Amino acid sequence: MIRQTTMIFLLYLMASCSGGGEKTEATGGIPGARTDLPKTLAEVEKDFASFKGIGPVTSVTLEEAISEEMAAAGKVIFDAKCSACHKTDKRFIGPEPKNVLSRRTPEWVMNMILNPEEMVSKDPIGKLLLVEYNGSPMANQNLTQDEARSVLEYFRTL
Amino acid sequence: MKNYFRYITLMFAVLFTVAMSSCNTGPKNDKGALGGNIAERSFVAPGELDEFYAFVSGGFSGQLAIHGLPSGRLFKVIPVFSVDAEKAYGFNEETKPMLNTSYGPVPWDDAHHPDLSQTNGEVDGRWCFINANNTPRIARISLSTFETEEIIEIPNSAGNHSSSFVTENTEYIVAGTRFSVPVPQRDMSIDEYKGNFKGAVSFIKVDxxxxxxxxxxxxxxxxxxxDLAHPGRGASHGWMFFSTYNTEEANTLLEVNASQNDKDYIAAINWKKAEEYIAAGKFTEMPANYAHNVYDESTQMATTTMMKTVKVLNPADLPGLVYFLPTPKSPHGCDVDPTGEYIIGSGKLSASITAHSFTKMLAAIEGQKFDGDAYGIPILSYEDVVAGIVEQAGLGPLHTEFDGKGNAYTTFFISSEVVKWKVGTWEVLDRAPTYYSVGHLMIPGGNSRKPFGKYLLAMNKITKDRYIPTGPELAQSAQLYDISGDKMELLLDFPTVGEPHYAAGAPASLIIPNHKKFYKLEENNHPFAVKSEKDARVERDGKNVHIYMTTIRSHFAPDNIEGVKVGDRVYFHVTNLEQDFDVPHGIAMIGANTSELLIMPGQTETFVWEPKMPGVWPFYCTDFCSALHQEMQGYVRVSAADSDIQMKWTLDGE
Amino acid sequence: MKHVQCLNISEHFNYNLMKNFIQLMTALFIGVVMASCAGGEAQNATQEETLANNTPLGQAGVVDDESAKNILQVAIGSADHTTLVAAVQAAQIEHVLVNAGPLTVFAPVNSAFAALPEGTVENLLKPENKAQLANILTRHAAPGSYDIEGLKGMAAKNRKLYMATGDYLEIVVDGDNVTVGGAKVLATVPTSNGIINVVDKVILPAN
Known part of the structure; x- marks a missing residue:
């Protein structure tokens, strides 16, 4: 009886602690452990299609025809909430959205808009971008998913 | 048997909860408070005293906060660069001059970096210095009275950021301009910045x-x-090191345009050489205009003197005065280890930390190994001066402090962590997360030859979910780590006043013996002091009415005053006759367009009241002084301007 | 703290049969939690001890050689008031005499206590008479600051003196002599938190 109980105790304990153990490893590691960083942005951009980013968007279907209504709404949002750091056609504080879909998947773009904190700290491309842009973090402007989708549609018109 | 099973189940449930909360190191849970022994290590029992003082910058509050460590308890907010209605700082007649500048009185500033006076490279507990960033100034605070005693304005500067750092024997406090500006100021095109604007660094001598x-x-x-500075010590005593950025000399969108160069510089300045040049007359005496405000403890009044010239050295003409040490990517923190050998530059846009060697620097200077010059100032070759690099330690390194045991601790803003590394081998030993976006850090005695490497205080800009929310504006925070072991351990979070831009710390045992308990009445040379209740009186001088008032538990003398008229300017000069520790009295007058006074025992303070209407107007004691505090009050009768009511003052009808 | 709650729960179980098992479980439980928390909560006992040891002594325990002396400090320094000080200590009302005040204390000299009927002082100093002693001493204290001039002023305005026990004592001025409740004021001593008026008699209640 006692032995059984002890076993159950230990199981409980392991279950409750396993998450913590892993976490400690990740933050407590010594610098050499940072070999997970890809070498260059150019390198990962070559096969960008496999990077969907981290966030709420897992799949985006782009219709062949651009929705003018959606793009117009997206432009209004972009001008109000994004243009302080992004010029449409050239590098500014952050990169230019023109032709972004030749470098990133639509899912990645929307996740970057919706979940930038996690994207710059965990996503392989996001981490490299943070360094490339001198540590300027992408600001979370609290767009809804629909708004982010409109902004993406606007990017297709650039 | 039923109860037995119920008990087992209950116990499992409790165990599960405890184990969960104590083990889960999810992003929010750092096993801080629930790790029992951790709570004990920052717990200072009721009646016990803290081991260290922490003098924490109030940032945009303009003030200096005093916390105890390890408890984190807040003991006092010393007004320095901003008015403080609670203490009448900047409101009473005595302290108004403290905030005078060449631009007139300025009621606010952005306080940045406190530093403590030193003797022989060790913290000596006499003064705390702190800089004002916006309208460049440096203040000196007495660690006996814990009051601001002196403020000096810095001319030819704008954004006094690389300040106020103290040399090994408090010979100098330095100030360096964050903005370069036209010197002297003049009307010119901003586009002509490059090559025309100047960056002044100032050496302020301390008596x-x-x-x-x-x-x-x-x-x-x-x-x-x-940007920032730190003094040499030991062998490098006599040198001061300043980090620079924007060596691109951009004047717009610095966010991008000041981040173009791979390397900026750390400027190494030989101030002993500078003293030789000064003694040899190799300076220009330049016209200037800056305020020097001194509070005199004897007269209990501040006075302002406008200074009219400043001696200027031009480094292009003065060999051996300044050298530039190339340092990667806009170095922010510029920190010198306790031995004085290593100068640490944290390129804030870099992932690595650069350590320069003072010995190598001297050798390179000796060997004239220069890699060109900037405006006539020799640039040393990076390879010739660098001692080591802490590679890829994190993102956004800012500031480094030392524990006196050969270890350094650097904050990383972007990756929100403190990284411990070994001086000399440049290997990372430990890292601890901060919550969140850490700026400065402080180890008591950190800017000295003798740090007290027991605690580390990390100062964070962002707190998000760390405290119960208070609307859009949240408290910034300090986090206390125990660094006595191999691994840093987070002990405590506590909120700070304003923004904690750096702090300085010292053992309580060093400061307590010198602290002042009260001002001796016989040493009070305030021109309006009254040292005995029988001398309390009211005098009219034209439209000015001077009330020479005293306070003692629990009455004002006089407390009934008549003969004041609309249009008068009434000065309440109030002397606290108490000679007992911790017995201040306050006074406030209904409708007075100023703050209360809070008068320490033996002190005299003055406020001005301009009564607007006839009537009988009450005043009272604002600090709960005694059992009869609520009885401590009085009246002033105000008559029409043309009234012939005679001046009269009484206490209990006499 | 959670395991402490658990221990409290365990106290409610009275089954002898299960007692040993419960103890074992509890011990195991604490052991596991301690191990899992790296350090555990064994400090609870020490923490409570520390708290007990540090229970503030009260203001009478504050060491301060610089400030002007308070009523208690002045009384302790007076050779004429050793009986009064002993009585204050026996009644454990030192804290009252170091408080922010202001307070006026009528301090009977040693001979005033000696003049009481034989055995009175000894009797009052007994622990069981602490409350009575405290009451008698409190009757010698008035809220406010009244030096001898202040007392004369009160008498001139026909005011009685309100004492901390709630009674009013009569102030009689006869030439330079001032008596309060029948006790003659021999001297006035200002202190940081009020006034000591040295008196020649113990001011006893009317009954």
Whole structure:
């Protein structure tokens, strides 16, 4: 009886602690452990299609025809909430959205808009971008998913 | 049997909860408070005293906060650069001059970096210095009275950021301009910045007896942004090191345009050489206009003197005065280890930390190994001066402090962590997360030869979910780590006043013996002091009415005053006759367009009241002084301007 | 703290049969939690001890050689008031005499206590008479600051003196002599938190 109980105790304990153990490893590691960083942005951009980013968007279907209504709404949002750091056609504080879909998947773009904190700290491309842009973090402007989708549609018109 | 099973189940449930909360190191849970022994290590039992003082910058509050460590308890907010209605700082007649500048009275500033006076490279507990960033100034605070005693304005500067750092024997406090500006100021096109704007660094001499400051000289450097500084010590005593950014000399969108160069510089300045040049007359005496405000503890009044010239050294003409040490990517923190050998530059846009060697620097200078010059100032070759690099330690390194045991601790803003590394081998030993976006850090005695490497205070800009929310504006925070072991351990979070831009710390045992308990009445030379209740009186001088008032538990003398008229300017000069520790009295007058007074025992303070209407107007004691505090009150009768009511003052009808 | 709650729960179980098992479980439980928390909560006992040891002594325990002396400090320094000080200590009302005040204390000299009927002082100093002693001493204290001039002023305005026990004592001025409740004021001593008026008699209640 006692032995059984002890076993159950230990199981409980392991279950409750396993998450913590892993976490400690990740933050407590010594610098050499940072070999997970890809070498260059150019390198990962070559096969960008496999990077969907981290966030709420897992799949985006782009219709062949651009929705003018959606793009117009997206432009209004972009001008109000994004243009302080992004010029449409050239590098500014952050990169230019023109032709972004030749470098990133639509899912990645929307996740970057919706979940930038996690994207710059965990996503392989996001981490490299943070360094490339001198540590300027992408600001979370609290767009809804629909708004982010409109902004993406606007990017297709650039 | 039923109960037995119920008990087992209950126990499992409790165990599960405890184990979950104590083990889960999810992003929010750092096993801080629930790790029992951790709570005990920052717990200072009721009646016990803290081991260290922490003098924490109030940032945009303009003030200096005093916390105890390890408890984190807040003991006092010393008003320095901003008015403080609670203490009448900047409101009473005595302290108004403290905030005078060449621009007129300025009621606010952005306080940045406190530093403590030193003797032989060790913290000596006499004064705390702190800089104002916006309208450049440096203040000196007495660690006996814990009051601001002196403020000196810095001319030819704008954004006094690389300040106020103290040399090994408190010979100098330095100030360096964050903005380069036209010197002297003049109307010119902003586009002509490059090559025309100048960056002044100032060396403020400190009198070893009185602490009084005066600007001994300024060195006119190229138009870069001077960010932070630290003094040499030991062998490098006599040198001061300033980090720079914007060596691109951009004047717009610095976010991008000041981040173009791979390397900026750390400026190494030989101030002993500068003293030789000054003695040899190799300076220009330049017209200037800056305020020097001194509070005199004897007269209990501040006075302002406008200074009219400053000595300027031009480094292009003065060999051996300044060298540039190339340092990667806009170095922010510029920190010198306790031995004085290593100068640590944290390129804030870099992932690595650069350590320069003082010995190598001297050898490179000796060997004339220069890699060109900037505006006539020799640039040393990076390879010739670098001692080591802490590679890829994190993102956004800012500031480094030392524990005196051969270890350094650097904050990383972007990756929100403190990284411990070994001086000399440059290997990372440990890292601890901060919550969140850490700026400065402080180890008591950190800017000295002798740090007290027991605690580390990390100061965070962002707190998000760490405290119960208070609307859009949240408290910034300090986090206390125990660094006595191999691994840093987070002990405590506590909120701070304003923004904690750096702090300085010292053992309580060093400061407690010198602290002042009260002001002796016989040493009070305030011109309006009254040292005995029988001398309390009211005098009219034209439209000015001077009330010479006293306070003692629990009455004002006089407390009934008549003969004041609309249009008068009524000065309440109030002397607290108490000679007992911790017995201040306050006074406030209905409708007075100013703050209360909060008068320490033995002190005299003055407020001005301009009564607007006839009537009988009450005043009272604002600090709960005694059992009869609520009885401590009085009236002033105000009559029409043309009234012939005679001046009369009484206490209990006499 | 959670395991402490758990221990409290365990106290409610009275089954002898299960007692040993419960103890074992509890011990195991604490052991596991301690191990899992790296350090555990064994400090609870020490923490409570520390708290007990540090229970503030009260203001009478504050060490301060610089400030002007308070009523208690002045009384302790007076050779004429050793009986009064002993009585204050026996009644454990030192804290009252170091408080912010202001307070006026009528301090009977040693001979005033000696003049009481034989055995009175000894009797009052007994622990069981602490409350009575405290009451008698409190009757010698008035809220406010009244030096001898202040007392004369009160008498001139026909005011009685309100004492901390709630009674009013009569102030009689006869030439330079001032008596309060029948006790003659021999001297006035200002202190940081009020006034000591040295008196020649113990001011006893009317009954």
């Amino acid at each position: 070893s007896e009185t602490g009084h400051m005066n600007i001994n000289f300024q060195i006119m450097l190229p138009g870069f942004n001077y």
